[in-house]
Amino acid sequence: MHIAVLTLTISLPGCRSLKEKRQRMGGLHERFGRNPAVAVCESGEHxxxxxxxxxxxxxxxxxxxxxxxxxxxxxxxxRGVDGRVMEVTREVL
Structure with missing residues (x-):
């Protein structure tokens, strides 16, 4: 079994409300959480x-x-988020 922890930091320039932030992130949890091989959470920048x-x-x-x-x-x-990916870290366990 191979496991990786992938963390992405995304910049959302001009975002003015929590509602807008959620809309711009486009339901990442629902989209990727359907795959049984992937667990996803908003882990920072709350x-x-x-x-x-x-x-x-x-x-x-x-x-x-x-x-x-x-x-x-x-x-x-x-491709699917209205923002810029600023940092990607991938740690293989």
């Missing part, structure tokens, strides 16, 4: 409207599959 931090725990039977899932998550967030 008090800042112009930033959000999300952590994904990805589990797979093979290293290439785990890497593929992590890359897929990064790509979907880059």
């Amino acid at each position: 008090d800042r409207l112009e930033a959000s931090e999300w952590t994904f725990v990805v589990a797979a039977t093979t290293l290439p599959k785990m890497e593929s899932l992590c890359s897929e998550i990064e790509d979907k967030i880059q």
Whole structure:
């Protein structure tokens, strides 16, 4: 079993309310939480409207599959979130 912890910090320039922050993040929890190999949570930047931090725990039977899932998550967030990914950290356990 291979496990990775993927953390993304996202900048949300011009965000003025918690409601707008939630809309701009586009339901990441619902989208990625459906996959049984992925656990997701908003892990930081709770008090800042112009930033959000999300952590994904990805589990797979093979290293290439785990890497593929992590890359897929990064790509979907880059394309699907109204913000800029400022930092990505990936830790393989």
